[in-house]
Amino acid sequence: MNTAKRFAFWKVFWVLLGVYLVFGALGIAAASLAPLKDQPFDINDFLSWQHLSYQLINFIFILFYYYFTLNLFYRLITDKKSVTSYVRLIVIIILVLIAFYLLSFKFLTPSKKINEQLTTGLLIFSYTLSTIFYIGISLLISYLTYLTDEKKQRKVLEEQKMQLEVEKSNANFNFLKAQINPHFLHNTLNFLYAKSLPYSQELSEGILTLSDIMRYALSEGNAKDGKAPLKDEIEHVKNVIKINQLRFSNKLNVDLQVEGVINGASIIPFVLITLVENAFKHGELKTAENPIIIKIKVNDDSLWFFCSNKKKTGPKELSTGIGLVNIKKRLDLAYGNNYKFIVKEDSDFYITELSIDKL
Numbered sequence: 001m002n003t004a005k006r007f008a009f010w011k012v013f014w015v016l017l018g019v020y021l022v023f024g025a026l027g028i029a030a031a032s033l034a035p036l037k038d039q040p041f042d043i044n045d046f047l048s049w050q051h052l053s054y055q056l057i058n059f060i061f062i063l064f065y066y067y068f069t070l071n072l073f074y075r076l077i078t079d080k081k082s083v084t085s086y087v088r089l090i091v092i093i094i095l096v097l098i099a100f101y102l103l104s105f106k107f108l109t110p111s112k113k114i115n116e117q118l119t120t121g122l123l124i125f126s127y128t129l130s131t132i133f134y135i136g137i138s139l140l141i142s143y144l145t146y147l148t149d150e151k152k153q154r155k156v157l158e159e160q161k162m163q164l165e166v167e168k169s170n171a172n173f174n175f176l177k178a179q180i181n182p183h184f185l186h187n188t189l190n191f192l193y194a195k196s197l198p199y200s201q202e203l204s205e206g207i208l209t210l211s212d213i214m215r216y217a218l219s220e221g222n223a224k225d226g227k228a229p230l231k232d233e234i235e236h237v238k239n240v241i242k243i244n245q246l247r248f249s250n251k252l253n254v255d256l257q258v259e260g261v262i263n264g265a266s267i268i269p270f271v272l273i274t275l276v277e278n279a280f281k282h283g284e285l286k287t288a289e290n291p292i293i294i295k296i297k298v299n300d301d302s303l304w305f306f307c308s309n310k311k312k313t314g315p316k317e318l319s320t321g322i323g324l325v326n327i328k329k330r331l332d333l334a335y336g337n338n339y340k341f342i343v344k345e346d347s348d349f350y351i352t353e354l355s356i357d358k359l
Contacts, residue, residue, distance in 0.1 A: 005071060006070075006071055006074045006075075006145065006149075007066075007067065007070040007071050007074065007145075009067050012063060012066050012067045012070065013063055016059070016062060016063055016066060017059075020055075020059055024055075054104075057104075058104070061100055065093075065096075065097075065134065066137075066138060069089075069093060069134075069135075069138040070138055070141055070142055070145075072089055073086075073089070073138050073139055073142035073143075074142040074145060074146060076089065077142055077143060077146045078146060090135060093134075093135055094131060094135075097127075097130075097131050097134060098127075098131075101127045101130075105123075162329050162332065162333065163333065165329065166329060166330060166333060169326065189207055189208075189210060189211035189214070190211065192207050193207040193208050193211065202246060205246065206243060206246045209239050209242050209243050209246070210243060212235075212239050213236065213239050213240065213243065216232060216235075216236045216239075226268055226334060227266040227267055227268050227269070227334070228266060228267065228268070228269040229265070229266055230262045230265040230266055230267050230298065230303070230359070231262045231263055231265075232269075233267055233269060233270075233271075233272055233273065234258060234262060234272070234296060236273050237256070237272055237273055237276050237294070238256070240273060240276060240277060240280070241254050241256060241276070244280050248285075248286075251286055252285040252286065252292075253285055253286065253287065253288050253290070253291035253292065254285070254291055254292045254294070255291045255292065255293045255294065256294045256296075257293075257294070257295045257296070258296045258297075259295075259296070259297045259298070260296075260297055260298030260299055261298060262296075262298050265298055265301070265303070265359050266359060267303065267356070267359055268330055268331070268334045271327055271330065271331070271354070272296070272305055272354075274323050274324075274327055275305070275307050275327070275352045275354070276292075276294060276307060278323060278324075278352070279292050279294075279307050279308075279309040279350070279352075280292070282309070282311060282312060282350065283309030283310060283311065283312065283350070284309070284310045284311060284312045284313065285309070287310070290309075290310035292307070292308070292309045293306070293307070293308045293309075294306070294307050295307075301357075301358050301359050302355070302356060302357050302358065302359065303354075303355070303356045303359055304353075304354070304355045305352075305353070305354040305355070306351070306352075306353050307351070307352045307353075308349060308350070308351045309349070309350055310348060310349055311347075311348060311349065311350055324343070327341070328341060331354075335356055335357075335358070338356065338357040338358045339354065339355065339356045339357065340353075340354070340355045341353070341354050342354075
C-alpha cells in the first residue's frame with residue numbers, strides 16, 4: 001500500500017466540498033433567522049465577489065491542508081514513528097496555520113467590522129481553537145482510517161492463513177491416501193468378507209461395511225469442486241452407525257431421521273460424519289430413554305442437521321476440539337455467510353446444529 005497517497009486528492013476534494021456546501025447553507029439559514037441588530041440580513045452579502053473570493057481561497061487552503069496532513073499523519077501512524085516525528089509535524093502545521101490566519105485577517109476577511117470589534121485576546125483564542133480543531137480532525141481521521149485498514153488487513157491474513165491450513169490438511173490427507181493402495185485394501189477386505197461368510201454373518205457384514213467406509217474415505221472421485229453428493233455423505237453416516245452397532249452387539253440407541261430429496265444435492269465431505277462420530281465417542285448410547293438423535297432435513301437447496309446425545313458418565317475420553325475447529329474453517333471457506341453452526345452444551349447433553357442456506 002502506498003501510504004503517502006492513502007487519501008486521494010479528489011476524494012478529499014468532494015468530501016470537503018460537500019461539508020462546505022452543507023455548512024454554508026446552514027450559515028445562510030441561521031443569518032436569515034437571527035440577523036445582527038446593526039446588520040440586517042441581505043443575501044447579496046453572501047453572494048458578493050469579496051465574500052465568494054474569500055470562501056474560495058479559504059476552501060483551496062483547507063483542501064490542500066487536509067490532503068497533505070491526512071496523508072502525513074497516516075504515514076507516521078503506519079510507520080509507527082516516534083512522538084518526536086509527530087511534534088515536528090504539528091509545529092510545522094501550526095506555523096503554516098498562523099501564516100494563513102495573519103494573511104487572511106489582513107487581506108481576505110470580508111467582514112472588517114466584526115474583526116475590528118474583536119479584542120486581540122479573543123482573536124488569539126478563536127484561532128487557537130481553530131488550530132486545535134484542524135490538527136485534531138486530521139489526527140482522528142488518519143488514526144480511524146489506520147484502524148479500519150489494519151482490521152481489513154488482519155482479516156485478509158487470517159483468511160490466507162486459514163486457506164493455507166486447509167491446503168496443508170488436504171495435502172496431508174492426500175499423502176496418507178497415497179500410502180494406501182485403495183485397490184489392494186478393497187480386494188483384501190473383499191477376500192476377508194468372502195472367507196468369513198461361512199463362519200459368521202455378523203463378522204462378514206462388519207467387514208463389508210468397513211469396506212464401504214474405507215472406499216468412501218479413500219475414493220479419489222468422491223468430491224467434485226470440494227463437495228461430495230449428499231446421498232453419499234448420508235450413506236457414510238449410516239455405515240458408521242452400522243459398524244458401531246456391530247461393535248456393541250446392536251445395543252446402541254440411535255434415532256436417525258432423514259427428510260427431503262437428497263439426490264442431486266452436494267456438501268463438503270466429512271462434516272456430518274465428524275459430528276456423528278463425536279456423538280458416538282462422547283455419548284451415553286446404551287439407555288433407551290436418551291438415544292443419539294440425528295436429524296437431517298433437505299428443503300430445496302438448503303440443509304438442516306441436528307445431533308443430540310447424552311454425555312457419558314465417569315471418565316471422559318480426551319478431546320482436543322480440533323475436529324470442530326476444522327469443521328468451522330471448512331464451512332467458512334465453502335459457504336461464507338450462508339450457514340450457521342451452533343454448539344449447545346450443559347451438564348447432561350451435547351447438541352450440534354448446522355444449517356446451510358445454499359448447498
